[in-house]
Amino acid sequence: MKFTSVNAKFLAIGVLLHGNLVLATSLESQLNSVIASNSSLLWGTYRPNLYFGTRPRIPESLATGLMWFGLEDFQSFRNIRHSCEQGDNLDSYGYLRHDGRTFGQQEIKDSANNIILTTEFIKAPGEHGGDWAVRISGKPIKDTAKVALVFYTGLDAEGDLTVDNPAEAKGLKGPITLKGHGGGLGDFEIHIIDDEDNKAPNVQEAPKDDYPELDYTQVLGLSVPRGEQWKAKDMVQQHIMQSASHLVQKYNPNFPEPAYLFTYKSVSMADSNFYAFQKVLEAPFQFDVIFNSKSHHANIEREEISTLLQTSYQQFDERFERTFKLASKGFKPHQVDFAKAAMSNMVGGIGYFHGDSIINDHANHLEDESEFVMNPQESATKLTPPMTLFSAVPSRPFFPRGFLWDEGFHQLLIGKWDNDLSLEIIKHWASLIDADGWIGREQILGAEARSKVPAEFQTQYTHYANPPTLLMAIQKYVERLKSFKKPELVSDQFEGGLNKMIVSEDDLDVLINRHLMDSDLAKIYLRQVYEKYKLNYKWFRRTQKGEIKGFGREAASKEAYRWRGRTENHTLTSGLDDYPRASPPHVGELHLDLHCWMGFMSRTLRDVAVYIGEEDDADEFEDVYENIIENLEDLHWNEEKQAYCDLTANDQGESMFVCHNGYITLFPMLLGLLPPDSPRLKSILDMMYDPDHLWSPYGLRSLSKSDQFYGTNENYWRGPIWININYLALSSLYKNYVDVEGPYQDLAKEIYTKLRKNVMNTIYKDYQKTGYIWEQYSSETGRGQRSHPFTGWSALVTLIMAEDY
Numbered sequence: 001m002k003f004t005s006v007n008a009k010f011l012a013i014g015v016l017l018h019g020n021l022v023l024a025t026s027l028e029s030q031l032n033s034v035i036a037s038n039s040s041l042l043w044g045t046y047r048p049n050l051y052f053g054t055r056p057r058i059p060e061s062l063a064t065g066l067m068w069f070g071l072e073d074f075q076s077f078r079n080i081r082h083s084c085e086q087g088d089n090l091d092s093y094g095y096l097r098h099d100g101r102t103f104g105q106q107e108i109k110d111s112a113n114n115i116i117l118t119t120e121f122i123k124a125p126g127e128h129g130g131d132w133a134v135r136i137s138g139k140p141i142k143d144t145a146k147v148a149l150v151f152y153t154g155l156d157a158e159g160d161l162t163v164d165n166p167a168e169a170k171g172l173k174g175p176i177t178l179k180g181h182g183g184g185l186g187d188f189e190i191h192i193i194d195d196e197d198n199k200a201p202n203v204q205e206a207p208k209d210d211y212p213e214l215d216y217t218q219v220l221g222l223s224v225p226r227g228e229q230w231k232a233k234d235m236v237q238q239h240i241m242q243s244a245s246h247l248v249q250k251y252n253p254n255f256p257e258p259a260y261l262f263t264y265k266s267v268s269m270a271d272s273n274f275y276a277f278q279k280v281l282e283a284p285f286q287f288d289v290i291f292n293s294k295s296h297h298a299n300i301e302r303e304e305i306s307t308l309l310q311t312s313y314q315q316f317d318e319r320f321e322r323t324f325k326l327a328s329k330g331f332k333p334h335q336v337d338f339a340k341a342a343m344s345n346m347v348g349g350i351g352y353f354h355g356d357s358i359i360n361d362h363a364n365h366l367e368d369e370s371e372f373v374m375n376p377q378e379s380a381t382k383l384t385p386p387m388t389l390f391s392a393v394p395s396r397p398f399f400p401r402g403f404l405w406d407e408g409f410h411q412l413l414i415g416k417w418d419n420d421l422s423l424e425i426i427k428h429w430a431s432l433i434d435a436d437g438w439i440g441r442e443q444i445l446g447a448e449a450r451s452k453v454p455a456e457f458q459t460q461y462t463h464y465a466n467p468p469t470l471l472m473a474i475q476k477y478v479e480r481l482k483s484f485k486k487p488e489l490v491s492d493q494f495e496g497g498l499n500k501m502i503v504s505e506d507d508l509d510v511l512i513n514r515h516l517m518d519s520d521l522a523k524i525y526l527r528q529v530y531e532k533y534k535l536n537y538k539w540f541r542r543t544q545k546g547e548i549k550g551f552g553r554e555a556a557s558k559e560a561y562r563w564r565g566r567t568e569n570h571t572l573t574s575g576l577d578d579y580p581r582a583s584p585p586h587v588g589e590l591h592l593d594l595h596c597w598m599g600f601m602s603r604t605l606r607d608v609a610v611y612i613g614e615e616d617d618a619d620e621f622e623d624v625y626e627n628i629i630e631n632l633e634d635l636h637w638n639e640e641k642q643a644y645c646d647l648t649a650n651d652q653g654e655s656m657f658v659c660h661n662g663y664i665t666l667f668p669m670l671l672g673l674l675p676p677d678s679p680r681l682k683s684i685l686d687m688m689y690d691p692d693h694l695w696s697p698y699g700l701r702s703l704s705k706s707d708q709f710y711g712t713n714e715n716y717w718r719g720p721i722w723i724n725i726n727y728l729a730l731s732s733l734y735k736n737y738v739d740v741e742g743p744y745q746d747l748a749k750e751i752y753t754k755l756r757k758n759v760m761n762t763i764y765k766d767y768q769k770t771g772y773i774w775e776q777y778s779s780e781t782g783r784g785q786r787s788h789p790f791t792g793w794s795a796l797v798t799l800i801m802a803e804d805y
Helices: 005-018 024-040 229-251 302-324 333-348 404-417 419-431 446-450 470-483 488-493 508-517 519-543 592-611 615-636 663-670 679-689 723-738 745-770 793-802
Strands: 053-056 062-070 092-098 103-110 115-124 131-140 145-155 159-163 176-182 187-194 218-222 274-283 285-293 351-355 358-360 381-383 387-391 646-649 655-658
Touching: 062 115, 062 229, 092 302, 092 333, 103 302, 103 333, 115 302, 131 145, 131 274, 131 302, 145 159, 145 176, 145 229, 159 274, 218 229, 229 274, 274 285, 285 302, 302 333, 302 404, 302 793, 333 404, 333 745, 333 793, 351 446, 387 419, 404 419, 404 470, 404 723, 404 793, 419 470, 419 508, 419 519, 470 508, 470 519, 470 592, 508 519, 519 592, 592 615, 592 663, 615 646, 663 679, 663 723, 679 745, 723 745, 723 793, 745 793
Parallel strands: none
Antiparallel strands: 053 062, 062 145, 092 103, 103 115, 115 131, 131 285, 145 274, 159 176, 176 187, 187 285, 218 274, 351 387, 358 381, 646 655
């Protein structure tokens, strides 16, 4: 977004009202910081569902993307690479380095097409988000490779986009220039420049008059309706098919070589707003795409791209070591490179999403009646107004959208790397909390996002919850605030609470830590998100409450909770999908994990309330927290099993325990609800460390090996190892039990040391074998399973290596 003086005035008024008349000098700095931060984050690789694509954080604007396919045979054309797809069976792909703001280096190994592609993205600051460039290069895996590449750009907004080169029948030769205006970007130019050593492939067949010229760039210009440009691959593929069919009909049965057959001839429609540039090249090759805003600043020149990239790589490596200190911990260079890739793929997977969502806001009171109803009324579904989300994603090919349950884990790593980037993402999520306090657990915004989701999973229900994990990230932010030490120069400028420092868009150290350096800005931010999460907290207590007295239970207070959205074999709302629960589902259930989340939520909001001076609120949160801890014992502890368990009711309406040792059993410890001297802690640690239950050489199993449901049916959360829960276990052991005196301190330390080693080795060794980080890992073999690359919460291995919890 471009901030005008009018925007700044309204923002100033808002800050003054909300910040209780912050001093003018501090206010000026805050306005400056918001403008600079928004500008520095305007452009990015914010299309994580694509192998490479860029867009600005503007709902309707310019977007770019890349496609490629091999030309050694007639089959490769059917598998044009564009969106990240597990079915493409690439050997590996992902970012080797990405800082989330200014650059990203990605390598894609595609053996089927005998090519290793590299994309190197770099930004330079300036008005309208500044400029950016991407260098796309390829080298053969063996011998030589013939490849067709299509780089496209489209303006999905009011404005103009035209090719500035003279039209030629053969195509375009030499550097290509597009000129455009609109989409919130002002005037801009895009330059596509070949390396001087690029050459078309050597084709045995002599060209005919109606064959395309392979040493020219061919351009396809289309007038695409608004909201349809995400279908770029379909449009390009259809045009190639039309071109190829003409040659097939004419020369059948002697088909032209694939390089001729699958290269289209240049054509542009009137009023085109979408252009696809096809190059046919022999590897090795390289070409640059440069976006230059025509605002008043120095543009990126092609000659400086190499220097900019090398400087960025060096600065990234130095910053990575300063942040995580892995080399100083004794990790070897290839292990550090692995950790860099894990973190880089998480921040490289950040996307900007805009569109409507399908919701069902029929208050499903039937789930609270004695006759349990599991299927909400579909007739109540409707489309929301368009919404916007800036978020990381769990997996670029399989889950390229925002997931509430995952995002809190993502922000633990992103917040460590770039505090203010993380806060921007958290703020976006908080803005989606509605007036009732509800937020959808899966953000499927717009037609492009829905195209990756089966229809039966697209609707979000307004009485369904999800674990409030983003409060973990807010908690970490408050911890960073308390421990942050301002650099000496900055401390001088903050003397007396005044901050006269001018925030430059290219001052990265300031941009990433602005809400740590400025305590006024921090409190304004925290107050904004606090009000939203307090609303969410009240929604949880109102809509997810459980029943105590109706089933003969006794407890010290009314604090009891039940996930809505249960089916026979799933509790998707819990995030633990097919983990065994009561069967059949019953309105008398009480869920241990949700009870613990509510304790965590109460404690975290209490701490935030104290920090921002809301003492009355803090006292209320403390009272609820203490009641939840009491009821944890009164309701969920099973003396016979020596474990915390879920509850349900039998046919006579009598309360009964539902005990399945596994991740749910660990939650009182995972969320730090047990004191270090609690005898319950010993039971949990023993169960964790028992190879007949959760302990494996590769990490903690999700379900006890002795449980009747272990490894059954979908086997999603019924045995496989999940890194987010292993991270929570390590984090809680490290912070609450390893260095805190107690009767189980030595046992906690032994488990922590071995578990950390097992988890690190599992992820790293399988990455070395497969080239990917995975969604989950087999507790029997340690092999990665299901979606990949999965650099959402599995990328927390970087924090585990750093022992940063």
